[in-house]
Amino acid sequence: MTAREMFEAIGFVPFFKTKDLIIYENFPDNEKERINVVFYLKIKQIRVYYVETDEDVFINMPLLKAINKQCEEFGWLDKLTIMDELIEKEKMGKPSHITYSKKENKFIGVCRKCHQIVNQKMNYCCSCGKHLDWIEENENISHIEESKRGG
Template sequence: MTAQEMFEELGFRKNTSICYGKDHIVYEKAIGNEEDDCGFDIFTVEFKDKIFTYHNTWNSAIKTNVAILRAINKQFEELGWLDD
């Protein structure tokens, strides 16, 4: 299974904007929040220049699970970042 497939199983979609490519990958997941006046939050996992970020719309700390970590690690592997 590819990293993209793993992220898709977790409800993320790969952003295919022309701004991103082979060396700059972004996955996004929108989550509705009925208790919050804002209505939704967007979780983003971004890979660029051997650095990844995982954040929400408000750039706050995010709780995660092993499935997300496995998908992130798989993306590292596919990008060849674990070879260094």
């Protein structure tokens, strides 16, 4: 049975598809129970929420099986893929567009993997989990703090 067939068996239909995401949606009688299952293809993440309230959904086993089957069909669950992703996340990466924020007294930048704003206090990107390399910036912040003290 394919993921699509599994979703359809529990009342979900493919609702929207682009190169970046796929959305399955159900259409129950009670509009408040309408659910979206969104697969973010580039970042390999899934979100399940109630359409009307944007609240998270508790996932039952049939839905979890359909989600897992879809992930399997995408190749997201291959052991080598998972291990490669873990290794890639652990490789330190220097953020791009690094600038010093006087207001916050720290360096800020952009994660090269997911393009989220990160700051020097973060060892890992909160969005994608990428290990961040702030070594030079940590050295520079010491020099900035010494010059403020007149040292």
